[in-house]
Amino acid sequence: MIDITLTVNGEEMTGRAESRMLASDFLRDVLGLTGTHVGCEHGVCGACTIRLNGTTARSCLLFAAQLEGAEIVTVEGLGSPRKMHSIQEAFRRHHALQCGFCTPGFLMTVAEILETETLETDAEIREALSGNLCRCTGYEHIVRAVRDLVNERDGVAA
Amino acid sequence: MNESVRTAPTEVTRPKYVGEKVQRLEDPRLLTGAGRYVADIKLERMVHLAFVRSDQSHARILGIDADDARAMTGVIAVLTAEDFTNIADLTAPSRMKNYHATHCPILARDVVRYVGEPVAVVVARDRYLAEDAAALIVVDYEGIEAASDPVAALKPEAVQLHDNVPGNLVFERSFATGDAPGEIDAAPHSVRGTFRLRRKSPLAIENRAYVAEYDRGRDALTLHGSTQIPGVVRDELARLLDMPGNRIRVTAPDVGGGFGGKGSLYPEEVIVTALARRLERPVKYVSDRLEDLTSTSQGFDEVVEATLAFDDEGRFLALQADIIGDIGAYSIIPWTAALEPVQVASFLPGPYRTPAYLGRVRGVCTPKPPTGPYRGVGRPMAVFAMERLVDMAAAKLGLDPAESRRRNLVRPQDFPFRIGSGIRWDHSGFMECLEKAVEVVDLDGFRDRQAKAREQGRWLGIGIGTYAELTGIGSRIAVAPGMPINTGAETASVRIDATGAVTATFATASHGQSLETTLAQIVAEELGVRPGDVTVVQGDTAVTAHGTGTYASRSAVIGGGAAIVTTRVLVKKVKRVAARLFDVDPDSIQTGDGDIFVPGTNHRIGFGELARAVYSDMTTLPMEARETLEAQESYDPFLGTTTAATHIAEVEIDPETLAIRLTRFLVAEDCGRMINPMVVDGQVHGGVVQGIGVALMEELHFDEAGQLLSASLADYLIPTSAEVPMLEVHHLETELPDNPGGFRGMGEGGTIGAPAAIANAVADAIAHLGIGINNLPITPSKLHALIAETQKTE
Structure with a gap:
């Protein structure tokens, strides 16, 4: 067992884990942050996407031990039910989620691409989102939500 | 077009919420x-399960050595079939004639019948330990031959999968109106094809998960399950565990997608619940993606051989079909194996006025995971086969595909209309949806673009998929024939x-x-x-x-x-x-x-x-x-209500790589009065994209021995945002159905129309090569094989 100290959503935390424990299980089962979901455990579906030192990462492909000293942001760090983040608001406005299981991963990806990508066309948005699988929405409303956020970011009237 | 549109059936003076884009409360x-999804539930003293699953498709179990697993620290128990002799085998009864219910033990007893079937279960302090222990268990198998192919499984020499299912024929049923074979013989024209949809996985992003808790003081159980059917699960558990329903509670908390895959009773649900009572502590099981792909019910696996006869004007005269459904190893509970294949036969005549019909359907068991409900149930296959036939008939007469449909669709004055299988369509916008879709897509404009592109060596295609479905069905019609539960x-x-x-x-x-x-x-x-x-x-x-x-x-x-x-x-x-x-x-x-x-x-x-x-x-x-x-x-609506739509797909195929790109997709649908248009759009989009997966990507590929070769998300591909075009949805509200809200169901339609529209579009794009599309999914490599085969024959 090892002790892992890290910052999650701005709060310093410590948890014990076996050296083989996955980061996704550590966040969910040890730290109790169940907003990060596990859909495939082989790095394809993107439901477990978190931000690790500012960059998106698949927490199912990381060991808990790799989080030592890291700055982590999970979906719980975006906003709360009574005070949602603008990305969460946009997803709600556009009905960009149905069952909600893949949603935390999408939100983390969107948070990153809004900072790093120009996303001038919808094709670019689709490309940037293509590492996250959603089985409910057909992506249409997710793309519209991101378009709205990009326009807001760029000061473009919709 | 919308002369028959009328206002909502209830006059209200207060603010209206039905029909508004209300933001979701969830x-x-x-x-x-x-x-709070099931996997998020954590309880005091909770133990975790891992299953040992068969790696053989059909084999006798000679022995199970679990000594090393039992000796591991942290392992609480290892159980096999002999530890559950007090729980009856799972069966799906039906009053349907010529039906044989299969017997599915909750853990395989003596024989395994598919790769992924649970054989033993480990209970341990945590999930990691449970999996370690499961890996130490050695099951000694003696392989038994079996035909993984459904057509081969029907042959007289095929090995029988179940003692009580002679010839592997789980059921057989026919629908007949008029003399279809005679009409076909006498008809001036006919088209014929053998159509095949390959097996799919519903593939919810949340894998199946269950947590059971036991109240010792009251001898009462609660199962929290990722299920679509908590009521059915409760009723079955009460029977299997011989407990009254007031001491078994089943909840479905937040559930991460279902699509039919969480719509049946699973052995794991029974095991988790039974163990919570036996061990007197909470029991948790969360399946992984491999288990989902091998043990969650699968969908759409039929071979349809069909003939459509028509006159010189392209008016349909008769339809005949022979359908073989590969139901997998067990008849799914509670729906029975008849659910999917029988609906292929009953919906095959579709929204058309074809006077004579003969549809024969057989369900065959094979050593593969059981098939069950998957979004669209039967109708994606039926519509794919029928809509291909409609296009083939149009091509034979040089008719425009839209015109061919126009001449044969049930017209507004024909409702209610009974099709050859006995289904009764109530008033719905069959013709209106077709006309709207054709108008929006600008068919003539497309033909010009297509011709110009062809001159430049680019292959463009357009395809129509028109269908009708029965939704919100009441107690008069069983979801599956002869099923003993009321879903109405x-x-x-x-x-x-x-x-x-x-x-x-x-x-x-x-x-x-x-x-x-x-x-x-x-x-x-x-x-x-x-x-x-x-x-x-x-x-x-x-x-x-x-x-x-x-x-x-x-x-x-x-x-x-x-x-x-x-x-x-x-x-x-x-x-x-x-x-x-x-x-x-x-x-x-x-x-x-x-x-x-x-x-x-x-x-x-x-x-x-x-x-x-x-x-x-x-x-x-x-x-x-x-x-x-x-x-x-x-x-109880007693009967059901009809929902109709036309889907149109445009594709472009790269002549060099044969990559198939979907460039446009539109839907014109009539779902009656909409409760929340935003939600309706979302359901249509999601359904269509699953239909895109059906048509272009998804295939559970089994080898001849029944081993699944596409058992990860790197091999079983579902559409991502990058493969999907913008989706256009046009809503038509024709005469409202006769139910209190004027609602029609629309959760599945997207998946029903899209495969047919895309298959027709691909066929249109390669029409100059003289190749039809009769197998889905159609992928670049399959297209290459089709072209190579045609060139070889030439």
Whole structure:
């Protein structure tokens, strides 16, 4: 067992884990942050996407031990039910989620691409989102939500 | 076009919520990581399961050596079939003639029949240990031959998978109207094809998961399951564990997608629940993706050989089909193996006026995971085969595919119309949807672009998929033939509590359908409060006497119908009570936006005040006027209602790489009155994209020995945002169906029309090569093989 100290959503935390424990299980089962979901455990579906030192990462492909000293942001760090983040608001406005299981991963990806990508066309948005699988929405409303956020970011009237 | 459009059946003076884009009430929790899915549940003293699953498709179990596993620290128990002799095998009975129910032990006993079948289960302190121990268990198998191919499994020499299923034929059924073979022989023209859809996985992003807790003091069990059908699971568990239903509670908390895959009873549900009682502690099992791909029910696996005969004008005369459904190893519970293949046969005639029909369908068991409901059930296959035949017939006469449909669709004056399989279509916009889609897509303009592109060596294609489906079906029609459970009714109860707050309870179970919002919209509109004032409780057998769940595009029609009839009873009570308070005639009272009032007067109170007068303040009302502000009513549509749509797909195929790119997709659909247009769009989009997967990507590929070769998400590909074009949806509301809300179900339609439209578009793009598309998915490598084969024959 090892002790892992890290910052999650701005709060310093410590948890014990076996050296083989996955980061996704550590966040969910040890730290109790169940907003990060596990859909495939082989790095394809993107439901477990978190931000690790500012960059998106698949927490199912990381060991808990790799989080030592890291700055982590999970979906719980975006906003709360009574005070949602603008990305969460946009997803709600556009009905960009149905069952909600893949949603935390999408939100983390969107948070990153809004900072790093120009996303001038919808094709670019689709490309940037293509590492996250959603089985409910057909992506249409997710793309519209991101378009709205990009326009807001760029000061473009919709 | 919309001459028959009429306004909503109920006249309301209060603010309207039905038909509005109300933002979802479930969103704040699901967007912030505050949802509660089964895997999120953590209980004191909870233990974890890992299953040992068969790696053989058909084999005798000679022995199971679990000594090393049992000796591991942290392992609490290892159990096999002999530890569950008190639990009966799972069977799906049916009154259907020529049907053989299979017997599925909850853990394989003596014989395994598919790769992925559970053989043993480990109980351990944590999941990592449970998996370690499972890996130490050695099962000694002796392989038995078996035909993995359904056609081969029907041959006389094929090895029998079940002793009680002669010739591997689980069921056989025919539908006949008129003399189809005779008409085909006499007809001037006919087209014929053998069509095949390859097996799919429903593939919800949340894998199946179950947590059971046991109350020792009361000898009562609660199963929290990722299920679409908590009511069915409760009823089955009560029977299997021989306990009364009031001591078994099944809840479906937040569920991460279902699509049919969570719509059947699974052995794991029984095992988790039984073990919680046996061990007297909470038991948790969360399946992984490999287990999902090998043990969750699979969909769409039929071979359809069909002939369509028509006259010189392209009018359909007769349709004949022979359908073989590969049902996998066991007949799925409770629906039976007949669910999917029989619907292929019963829906094959589709929305057309074909006078003669003969459809024969056989269900064959093979050593593969069981098939079960998957979005669209039977109809994606039926529509794919029929719509290909329609295009082939049009091509034979040089007719435009839209014109061919126009000449054969059931027309507005024909409703109600009974098709050759016996299904009765009620009024729905068959023709209107086709005309709208064709108008929007600009077919003539496309043909010009297509011709120009062809000159430049680019292959463009367009395809139509027109269909009708039966939704919200009542008790007169079983979801599957002869099935002993009633899926045709829903009961709602709506109550105003002592604080004036409104709670509405249903036996539905939402796994993405937005029912917490849409049902609240209905109750709010009928009662005169705001949607946010209504809490919808569902997916919990403790709060309803009977109910099955959410599947088969039923919840808006039947659940919504129950919401309306129940709330109307409650409103009458509210008005009677308020009338006593105001000393006016109950008919003069109105409700709206949380107020109860008499227009034009200063009589106005809130629901809180009304509740206080009834429940708490014993001075304002005489005892006999204190009516409990609660109502419970059932709704059963008896028959079903018809939903129709036309889908149009445009594709471009790269002549060098044969990559197939979907460039446009549009839907014109008639789902009656929309409760929430945003939600309707979302359902259509999601369904269409699953249909795109059906057509272009998804295939559970089994080898001859029944081993799954596409057992990860790197091998079983589903559409990502990059493969999907913008989706256009056009809503038409023709004559409303005869149910309280005027609703038609629309949760599955997207998946029904899209495969056919895309197959026709691909066929159109390569028409110059003389190749038809009869197998889905069609991928670049399959297209290459088709072209190579044609060139070889030439």
